Amino acid sequence: MSPGKGADLEETSRTTHTMRALMELRKKILSGDYPGGTRLFEVSLAETLQISRTPVREVMSRLAEEGLLDRLANGGFVVRSFTYADAVDAIELRGVLEGTAARLAAERGVSQAGLDQLREIQARLDDCFGEAADEVDLEAYSEANAKFHVVLVELSGSTVIQREVERATRLPFASPSAFLSGRAHVAAFRQSLHIAQEQHRTLVQAIAGREGARAEFIAREHARIARKNLEYAVFEDPELMLTVPGLVLLNS
């Protein structure tokens, strides 16, 4: 089994028309050009993407695999539509799966090298914070945070779990980095990153101490930050829906 195929695929494989069209269509869906429920027709899409129907079918098939499109019973595809409740559940799902990865890492044990790797990223995250409580290098934090979550899941030692976490994470609003852009102006948000980082710290500690249950529930609670941010965006500051990637997918 080759985990992470989805992501690597586009990096490693040569740039073919299908790949270009795949990225283009994905971007269009993610930016709200095709609202949820929109049916996508092969012919018109072929014209839009400047390719023939064959690669269009290929592209739609892959996007269905990613969870952005749904297959219709009698053929054809529609853009998958998400409610607010779906987004909440997708985040919950990510928390549960990352929690499982963390628990397995703790229960089954990780190598010293793996632990060092996690601690090194943790240190890098620490370096992102400035003197003031609300001073933080968001760009660097976002990058290191993404890396932390990737390594954490790798340490589970399970390609099956890894594959499913990656899958759950592919929905943009469920990603660990989803809300790390676009809220920089909110001081309370920047301060909340200290709490997130404390969770990173205790998570590493729990894994090192082989405390499975503790690791699992810290990871779950960690995902709850995303849920809080989602609630804030939806109910407090709807303008954020346009800047946080993927939130335009939410319908009702």
Added chain:
Amino acid sequence: MSPGKGADLEETSRTTHTMRALMELRKKILSGDYPGGTRLFEVSLAETLQISRTPVREVMSRLAEEGLLDRLANGGFVVRSFTYADAVDAIELRGVLEGTAARLAAERGVSQAGLDQLREIQARLDDCFGEAADEVDLEAYSEANAKFHVVLVELSGSTVIQREVERATRLPFASPSAFLSGRAHVAAFRQSLHIAQEQHRTLVQAIAGREGARAEFIAREHARIARKNLEYAVFEDPELMLTVPGLVLLNS
């Protein structure tokens, strides 16, 4: 969102060449005709399945979606190969996801009708047992058991969770009904069904009493029965590997 698309699709949609070929190829893979790691070529498969390359691509794309095939970096597909550890993790994953569904059902509450439905199936499962401890109508049990698990997940009220449980369940050896055939001759196995049924009972009780944590961990423990059966098949009675669906997929 339309949960359960995968399964219904084949029931509802008209029988097209692609569908016939999809079922045929899936059956061949599941029965071990193409061992894990085997690369599938479009042209030779087209000859084997008596269709042209276009629907072959469609079929392989869908099987990749199901998790039976892996995409290669430079195009093409290989039959996904599973180790014993992968099977253990896939069962663990199913337990975690069903556990989450059970927890959400308990926490968020279910309707009286939903609860009644679950209890009715539970009663049907009770009826499968005879007077003697090891007397059981396996066929009826298997059917009702599958239904129980489906309804349980529906009661989570989350289409996102439902979709992922169905996905995790699609791997044949991870299905709740995986080991309910082929072990009928083992008395200890038949008696273990009493334990499983007791877990069904307490699971319903936990959901009714809105005991989320209890529901979650009973569901996880319930999945452990499958893991025990897997261990038995692999280490105690390797002949079972040929009769339990999907176990031929295991390589090392």
Added chain:
DNA sequence: GCCAAGCCTCATGTATACAGGGGGTTCAGG
């Protein structure tokens, strides 16, 4: 004898023509 370069072959990428079915619309009859 080994290494490198070029060619050749094979598998996938892509376009397109034709077939067939489903759904929508329209018209006619009640």
Added chain:
DNA sequence: CCTGAACCCCCTGTATACATGAGGCTTGGC
């Protein structure tokens, strides 16, 4: 006005021809 049936159009299913790139093999030179 409502209902049902028939027809037509549009969209997907399928086959196939051609393009293209990657990898292996062979050959030649050092």
